[in-house]
Amino acid sequence: MSDLDALQSKILADIANASDEAALEAVRVAALGKKGSISALLSTLGKMSPDERKTEGAKINLAKDTVTRALAARREVLKALALDARLASETIDVTLPLRETPAEAGRIHPLSQVWDEVTTIFADMGFAVAEGPDIETDDYNFTRLNFPEGHPAREMHDTFYFNPKDDGSRLLLRTHTSPVQVRTMLSQQPPIRVICPGRTYRSDSDQTHTPMFHQVEGLVIDKSSHLGHLKWILHEFCKAFFEVDNVNMRFRPSFFPFTEPSLEVDIQCRCDKNEIRFGEGEDWLEILGCGMVHPNVLKLCGIDPEVYQGFAWGMGIDRIAMLKYGIADLRQLFEGDVRWLTHYGFKPLEIPTLAGGLSS
C-alpha cells in the first residue's frame, strides 16, 4: 500500500468519524486546505519529471476527488443529523387549548337577527324600510289613525305620556309603529310599499308583556291592492320566516280603529315545552293584526280613499322571535344575562340571506 493510499484511507476514516460539521471542516482543511496533506502532495508535482508528474498527478488528483466527494456526502449526512437534532429539541405542546375565535364568541341579539330576517324577506317582495321617532305626538299615534278622542280603543293601548307642554299638548311614547305609516303617507305619494320596524311602548308589565317591545308593520297603498293580496303576502312571509313548506293560517275578523275590514291572524302549531312545530297540532297562536287601511286614515293622511286603497299589518318581533326560536320567557330578552344571550344569540357571520337560508 502506497503512502498515498494510506493517506487517503486515513482521511476517509477521519471524514467518517467527523461527528459534526465543524469536525468535518477541520478534516477538510487538514486534507485540502492550503497546508493540507493532499495539497502538500500536489505541491510536490512541480519538482517531478513530466512522466512522473503524469502518473503521480493522476493518482493524487484521484485521491483529492475521492476525498472531496466523501466530504460532500458526509456533510449532507451531518446536516440532516443536525436538523434532526434541532427539530427534536424544538417541541411545543400542541394540546394547549385555544381561545375561542372572537367571531365565534360574539353574539347578535335574537331580536336584531329577526329584524334582519324580516327585512330580508320583505325587501325581496319589494318593500322599503321606513322608521320614525319613538317619542310621538298624540296626533300621529292616535288621531290620524282614527282613534276618536276618548274612545275605548285608546284604552287598549296603555300609553306612556310625557308631561304636558305649556300649550296643553303632550308627547307620548308610540304604542305601535303605525305613526311611521302616517309619516310615510304624509311625505310620499302612492304607490307605497314599506315596512316599519321599531321599538314600541305600553305601560304593561307581566309574564307576557314588557313595557317596551318591538313591532314590524307593513303598509301598501296603491289603486288595486286588496285583502286577497294581504293574505298572500302574510302567508308567503310566514312560510319564509318560519322556514317551513306550509303554515296553516286562520284569518279572523277583528277590530282596529285604523283598518276596515280588520283581521287577526293565527297560525296553527303544536307547542311541546320549548319546541314549536308549525302546520300541525291543535293550537292556534295569534301572531298579527291586519286589515284594509280605514278610509278615515287615508283621508287624515292626505290620500283620497276613492282613488287609493291598501292594507296594513303589524306583528310583534319579540313574539315571532320567541315562536321561531323556542324562547319561553319574554322578559329574558331584556335582562342582558350573558348566558342567555350566548345561548339564544347568533354569531356575527350568521347573516340571514334568502340564498343561504335565513337561519342556516
Place this chain on the structure above:
Amino acid sequence: MKFTLSWLKDHLDTDEPLEKLADKLTMIGLEVEHIEDKSKTFAPFTIARVVSAVQHPNADRLRVCMVDTGETSDKGEPAYIQVVCGAPNARDGLISVFAPPGTHIPGKNITLSVGTIRGVESRGMLCSAAELEISNDHDGIIELPADAPVGVGYAEWAGLGDPVIEINLTPNRQDCTGVHGIARDLSAADMGRFKDPTIKPVIGEFPCPVKVTVEDASLCPGFALRMVRGVKNGPSPEWLQKRLTSIGLRPINALVDITNFMTYDRARPLHVFDAKKVHGDLTIRRARDGETLKALDGRIYTLDPNVCVIADDKGVESLAGIMGGEETGCDETTTDVLIESALWSEINIAQTGRRLGINSDARYRFERGVDPAFMVPGLEMATQLVMKLCGGTPSENVVAGQALPEDRVIDFPLSEIKRLAAIDVSLVEVRRILGHLGFMVAGSGPVVKVAVPTWRTDVQGKADLVEEIVRIVGVDKVPMTPFDRGEAPRKPVLTPIQSRTRKARRALAARGMVEAVNWSFIARTQAELFGGGSSELALANPIASDLSDMRPSLLPGLVAIAQANADRGFADVALFEVGQIFRGDGPQDQFMAAAGLRRGIASSAGLGRHWSGSATVNALDAKADAFAVLAAAGAPVAALQIATSDESKNFPAWLHPGRSAAIQIGPHNVLGYFGELHPRVLDELKAEGPLLGFEVILDRIPEAKQKPTRAKPVLELPAFQPVSRDFAFIVDRAVKAADIVRAAQNVDRKLVSGVTVFDIYEGKGIDADKKSVAIAVRLQPRDRTFTDQEIDAVAGKIVAEVAKRTGGSLRG
C-alpha cells in the same frame, strides 16, 4: 263577555253543536277565548245514597260508608261500594254525590285511586261542594233532596252542565255586550233562527211621582224612569239565579238581579232605586267639588264637576252609568222601586270610570255606547220582569231628552266588496246578510242604500259594510292573490342609518362582544350622570321609578347588566348595544348610538384568564371597539381625530379624564367617546370597576359620496421595493404618540407610505419623566430606487421634524 249555551238558546233557535257555534263565533269576529264545559268535568260524578255509615275501626273522625251508586251485580242485586269518608254529615240514608276511582277532583286537583285508609279499603269518594268547585262550602258532603235519582249524573240533574262561553269582545261591538246581539250575529251566519219578539209597552196606572231634570244633555242624551209600587223583593227565582251564577255574578235580590240580567241579556244596563229612600225629584247634573258618594261597592268616592251624577234633594245618589249609591239601593224591605234606563256620554263615562278606578258592567257597556233606541223598550222589558217576579203596579214612564239618533243611510256601491275584499257576493246574499244583522237594504244596484240599525254606531261607511259582509261570508273565502312585486328595480331598501346599524352590530359581535337590548328608559339618577334627566324626557306615568327617564346614553344600561352578570359570577364580560338614545323630545333629538362595555379580563382576544395572555382591559381596547364600529359603519377612519379631555369642549363627566378621549372630525363633529368610566360615576351606579366603554353616534358619521359606478379605483403597484427605517425617540412622558407619527408622516406625504409605533418603553436606562417611542417608517420610492444619501436625508428630516413637534431626540 260571558254567557252560557242555554242562555244563547233563549235568543237563538239552533241545533248546532257547541263546537260549531264556538268556531263560528270566532270566525265572525267574536273570538271565543275560553269555553268551560262543566258537563265534561262533572261527567263521572253521580248521585248516590249512603246505605250505611259506621265508625271507622281505627280512626275517630272517619266513617266507613256503603254507598249505593245505582250499580247492580250480575244477579241484579244492588252492588254497594265501600267508601271511607271524613265528612261529619255522612249518615245512613243521605243522598249525596259520588266519584269513582279515576275521577279528577277539580277542587283538590287530584285524581282518585283505590286507596286503603287506616287499614280499610276505600273505592271512591263522597264529595263536598267545594271539591266540585261549585261553591266554597266544604263543611261536609253535598246533601241532595231525598227524591234525587240515584245513579243519575249529578251535573245533568243539577243543571250544572251548561257550558260557559267567554268571548274576547272588540271595543267596537257594543251590541254584543248582550247575549241578544250575539245571537243576532250567529243567525246571520246561518247558525239558527234569531228570536226577537216585540216588547210590548206596559201601560202605566198612575203618573210617576218623581220628576226628572237633565241639566246637561251632552252628558245625558236620554233618561227614562218609572216607578213600580207595591213590589215584594226577595231572592230571585232559580232560573234567574242560575243565569247569574253561571257567569260568575252573585245573585242579590230580585230587583237587582233583574238589572244585572238585562245588562248581560240585552246590553242594557239599568239602575233601580228604592223609591222610599229617594228624597224629592231626580236631577242629572255634574257633581259639585268635594261631594261624596258611598257606592254599591262599599267604597266612598269624592267627586268633582267632571263626574255626572244622579242626585235628589239630599245629594248624590248614583254615579251615572257607572255605579249606584248604597243608600238608595234596593233590598228586601223595598216596596216601591224606581227603574232607570238612560243614555250617557261615552267619553265622560270612560273618563270618569278610569279616574275613579271603577270597572263595572255598566261602565263597560256605556263607554262603548248602548242602543239609544232600546232605552225605553229596555225599561218596558225590565218593568215586565219586575211585575212578574215582584208584583206591583207600574207608573207611567218619565222620558227626558232625545232618545233616537238620526237615521244613518250609506250609499253602498256593491263593487266595493270586490274592490276591497276580492270576493263576488250577489245582491241577494248582501240583502240576506245585512238583513239578518238588522240593516235595511233598498235598491237593486249597482249602488244600494243601506240603513244602519241603531245598535251599530260602529258602522259609518262603505268599508264597514264590506267588513260586515266579509266576516259573515267568511274571510277564508277571500282568495289568496299573488302580489306582484312590480317592475321596480332591485335596489337596497335600507336607509344609510339602517345599514350602519346593521353593520355596527355585526362588527362588534365579530370582536367577541355580546349584544344586549336594554330598556329605552332608565332611572333619573342614571340619566343625570350621563347628561340626561331633563324634564321633557321624563315620563309622566313611568311603570317603575327606575324606568322613569328616556336614556341619554346606552352606557348606563350596559353598566347595570355588566354588574348583574358579575353578581351572577360572570366577572369578565364584553357587551354591546346598538339602539336609540334621546337628547330631547323632538324627532331630530333621537339618535342611533352604538356602545360597548368591557369588564375584567375581556380583550378582543377573549374572556377570562388564559395562557396566551390575561391582561385586564384598558382604554385602548375600548378605542379599538369604537374604531371597529366606525370603520364598519363607513366612517372615514383616516380623518378621525382623538381629542383628550383637556382638548375637547364639553368633555363628558362620566369618563376618567386621563384615560379617555373624544373621537371627532374637526372640533364640531364629535362622533363619540371611549375610555375608562369615571370611578365616581361607577360608585353612583353601584357598579364595580374598572369598566371600559365607548359610545358613538352613528347618525354623526358623514355620508359617503354616492359614486356613479361600483368599480374600484385603479390599483397602482409601484415597481420599486419599499424601504423601512426604525427610529427610537426619547420624549417627555406626556408627549402623544400620535404627534410623533404625524410629524414623521408630514415630512413627505408622498414618500412616507406608513408609520407604525412598534415599541414603547419606560423604565431602567431612561429618565423617570421620559419614555422611548420607537417607530418604523416605510418609504416608498415611486420612479427609481433610493440612494443611501436620499434615505439619510429623509431620515434626518424625520428626526428634525419629530424634535420640532415633540421635543424628542433620537435614543442613543
